[in-house]
Amino acid sequence: MSGTCSFVTRSAEETKELARRLAGLLEPGDCLALEGDLGAGKTTFAQGLAEALGVEEAVDSPTFTIVKEYDGNLPFYHMDVYRIESPDEQLGLEEYFYGDGVCLVEWASRVEPLLPPETVWMRLSVLGDGGREIRIESSHGRALRLCGELSKR
Ligand code: ADP
Ligand code: MG
Numbered sequence: 001m002s003g004t005c006s007f008v009t010r011s012a013e014e015t016k017e018l019a020r021r022l023a024g025l026l027e028p029g030d031c032l033a034l035e036g037d038l039g040a041g042k043t044t045f046a047q048g049l050a051e052a053l054g055v056e057e058a059v060d061s062p063t064f065t066i067v068k069e070y071d072g073n074l075p076f077y078h079m080d081v082y083r084i085e086s087p088d089e090q091l092g093l094e095e096y097f098y099g100d101g102v103c104l105v106e107w108a109s110r111v112e113p114l115l116p117p118e119t120v121w122m123r124l125s126v127l128g129d130g131g132r133e134i135r136i137e138s139s140h141g142r143a144l145r146l147c148g149e150l151s152k153r
Helices: 012-023 042-052 087-091 108-114 141-150
Strands: 005-009 031-035 067-071 075-080 102-106 120-126 132-136
Touching: 005 012, 005 141, 012 042, 012 132, 012 141, 031 042, 031 108, 042 075, 042 102, 042 120, 102 108, 120 141, 132 141
Parallel strands: 031 102, 031 120, 075 102
Antiparallel strands: 005 132, 067 075, 120 132
C-alpha cells in the first residue's frame, strides 16, 4: 500500500472509529481532503469525525448545499464539492478553508487550487472483500504527525 499511512476498516463503524481517533488530533485550520468513489465511505468518515468533535446534530451528505456548518468543540465545515460549478461558488469556500474550524471536503480535487498548503489528502478505496482502505497520501509535516499518532496502536 502506498501513501504516508494506511488503515483497513471492515465496517462503517470501524471507519467512524478511525475518524474519531483522527478527530482527537485535529486543530482549528486543519483541512481534510477526501477522495474516493461514490460509496467509498467519505460521508461515513465525516460522521465519525463530527461525533468526536462534539457535533450533536446528525451529519448527512451535503451534496445539494455544498457546505454544511456544524457547531462542536470546534466549528466543523463539511463540504461536498461534487456539484460545484461557478467560480463564485468556489470563492465562497475559502472562508471555510482558512477559517477557525476543521474542514472536511468530499471530492476535494475539484477545488484543489483553493485548498490550504497543509491540507491532508486522504483516499478511501473499496477493497475486493468489501472492506475499505483509508490512506493518508500527503507527506508534509502535518500529515506525518497525524500518521505518527494514528499508527501508535
Ligand atoms: P461516500 O460519501 O464516499 O459516497 P458513504 O459514506 O455515503 O460514501 O457510503 C458508504 C457506504 O458503504 C455506507 O452505506 C456504509 O455503510 C458502507 N460501508 C461498508 N463498509 C464500510 C466501511 N468499511 N467503511 C465505510 N463505509 C462502509
Ligand atoms: Mg458522500
